Amino acid sequence: MFTHTDLAQLQAQSLKMQGFIRQQTYSPESEKTLRRFSSWEVAELIFKANQSTLRGRLAADPSLPQGTVEEDGRQRWYSLEEINELRRRIKVNRKSLMPYRPANKRAIRAAIANFKGGAGKSTTALHFAHAAALDGYRVLCVDFDPQATLSHSMGLSDVAEEYTVWGIMARDLGHETDRMNSALRGAESGTALPQRKLPAAITDMGLNDLRASDFIKPTNWPTIDIVPSCANAAFVEFASAQYRHINPEWSFFAAVSRFLDQIAPDTYDLILFDCPPAIGYQSMNAVFAADVLYIPSGPGYWEYDS
Structure with a gap:
């Protein structure tokens, strides 16, 4: 039978192996970088233009980003920042290269969900984000999955659970409870409303003082940000049940939606939710906050049935 000491040793060995794999996967600085x-x-x-057209524009205007030229001078390589600068400054056939975005609209929110594991949700979210970024859009990803595959694929591997969806929900509980407690009486009846008191385990985390932007982290793509996840974020399923008991009036399904409403509408063009393979508090928060529900499915019965 394993003792606590045995489990601690297994954990240490696992973390050592994880560090070795990360060292082989990432750059020498242990950071994921975006290629040119x-x-x-x-x-x-x-x-979507002819290469000679681009060369002509660059030759005509030396102030445009010229990229990095190979030693033999045969090829130029551009960073995404340089690509977006070119997109803003040049036109092809008198048409702007800037992507279409409806005026005075907030970002589209799309949840990628399937209750079957291994259906390709994280891969789909990753490719959607990359494709949108290459088209010139600004993307925010929200990783709801405690497996944190999307977060790891974007270079975030050391994440505190307070800065995941769990922290967003605990912060929302604090804000909503304060708002309800400030309404001393019902609007029509004048009846005194119950005062809810949150335990120190929640209030002492200091989440009430955090801004919405504190939960958003940059990635190795300059136009993609993420609300990351980590293994400890699985605690949200247990904590949410406890939070609902503390304040039964708290509309917990709208917590993430309220969080996103605090972000300026023109900050992002697309918000993607990578959902866990389960029906739970996190998945339901993603679905309630989404405008679009995208369900990846393989041709097999189990994927489609889920």
Whole structure:
């Protein structure tokens, strides 16, 4: 039978192996970096223009980003920041390269969900985010899955649970409880409303003082941010049940939606939710906050049935 000491040793060995794998996967600085894109990729795949057209624009205006030239001078390579600068400053066939965005609209929120594990939710969310970023859009990802595959794929591997969806929900509980307690009496009846008191375990976390932007972290893509996740975020399923008991009037299904409403409407163009493979508090928060529900499914019975 394993003792606590045995389990602690297994954990230490696991963390050591995790660190080794991360060292092999990431750069020597233990950071994920975004590669540069060739002039052919920029012209043909990203701008959908002829490569000679791009070369002509660059030659005509030396102030445009010129990229990094290979030693033999045969190829240029551009960072995403340089690509977006080109997108803002040049036109092809008198048309702007800036992506379409409806005026005076907030970002579209899309939840990627399937209650079957291994259906490709995180991979789909990752590819959607990358594709949108290459099209010039600003993207926010919200990782609801405690497995944190999306967070790890974007270079975030050391995340405190207070800065995950769990922290967002606990913060929302504090704000909503304060708001309800400030309404001393019912509007029509004048009946005194119950005063809810949160335990120190919640109030002492200091989440009430955090801004919405404190939960949002940059990634290795300059136009993609993320609300990351971690293994300890699985605690949200247990904590949410406890929070509902503390304040039965708290509309917990709207916690993430209220959080996103605090972000300026023009900050992002697209918000993607990577949901866990289960029906729970996190999945339901994602669905309630979403405008679009995208369900990836393989051709097999189990994926489709889920």
